[in-house]
């Protein structure tokens with residue numbers, strides 16, 4: 001079924017040249033990089049889909065904002081512009097800038113969590129899980145079952161399993177659950193959305209047991225667009241109205257602004273109304289990030305962030321943005337290539353296990369496909385599977401992931417329809433020679449977060 005590409009709601013004012021190496025050169029480069037895509041130089045990549053984080057193209061309005069950014073140490077004009085934008089869009093009383101998403105987690109989580117406590121989420125992003133654990137608490141995922149099957153086309157595969165959540169809270173003891181976190185969209189499940197109704201149900205459970213609710217808000221705008229498309233109640237609502245409704249059910253949000261807010265660096269903590277907590281957040285921000293009115297960012301970054309908050313919720317932009325994913329996904333449907341479906345908001349998560357049934361999880365099918373995409377067309381992606389998951393910390397044994405995905409994460413406002421055709425053609429070409437693709441073994445790995453640094457070799 002052909003899906004039309006949604007034309008860009010912008011025109012291009014500045015360009016950055018990229019070059020494509022020959023296939024022989026790419027084979028050489030990936031070998032030199034020990035078959036780890038993170039070891040490649042950016043300039044040896046033709047289409048860089050490693051992440052959608054901080055890789056976005058800013059608009060002329062954001063760039064002109066950079067020139068008028070106020071660099072005052074305290075009380076700068078750009079800070080107040082950001083606070084006003086945040087209050088307007090989210091309806092929260094306090095808006096605290098920080099330098100990126102994990103900084104928001106580092107500032108907020110120790111105030112709510114600690115040894116003996118638990119935090120429960122639909123699915124924790126890896127740095128979010130890390131900051132729960134750094135506080136001394138433990139992190140538990142509680143996503144709906146259908147999220148785990150890439151072939152089930154459910155509208156809200158990012159949702160929390162509410163029944164299981166309440167059961168978990170009772171098992172652990174409500175006094176031991178310090179925080180519930182809703183990740184919108186659910187990054188780790190493939191950028192899958194959460195419905196407003198699910199948010200209401202989770203909020204009701206949290207209120208019943210007196211547990212605060214935090215939104216991990218990196219992709220709040222893409223989530224709102226899916227709500228408009230898929231949740232009957234909101235089909236005539238504006239994106240801004242949906243965002244406000246969604247956030248009204250939480251107490252705080254922690255946000256990486258490097259995603260939907262379309263900047264290259266930045267983060268935000270939002271506090272709905274808790275004055276006492278805000279005082280403590282200011283204290284931690286000053287210790288970890290810098291004075292409260294800049295939070296680890298330059299005045300010009302705050303200015304771009306304030307503008308990006310509005311550009312990110314523009315419906316024409318979101319229609320084009322989600323349209324890019326749907327365009328690529330439709331081409332994969334035609335070619336019989338499986339992916340986490342329906343396609344999510346920020347990328348296409350190709351099911352490498354389905355493409356390479358002959359490669360077992362401990363020979364890393366997701367990584368094998370990532371290497372092939374680079375060799376085939378100079379496309380850089382990453383494994384979201386057993387290779388990324390790593391080893392059991394107790395036994396040292398390779399863990400088996402629920403999924404073996406290769407993620408094509410799409411930077412915002414960066415690539416065109418022709419680039420998407422190249423992505424689809426590359427995947428189709430690889431599928432045709434799939435049975436000849438080999439698995440990988442690790443020849444060296446560091447003790448933690450190995451996927452960034454490990455060395456691999458193909459198994460002959």
Ligand SMILES: *Cc1c(COP(=O)(O)O)cnc(C)c1O
Pocket residue numbers: 053100101102103125127128183187216218255256257258259266267
């Ligand atoms: C990126 C991300 C974070 C962490 O943000 P950084 O800006 O990379 O520190 C947290 N949660 C989610 C869902 C993310 O996608």
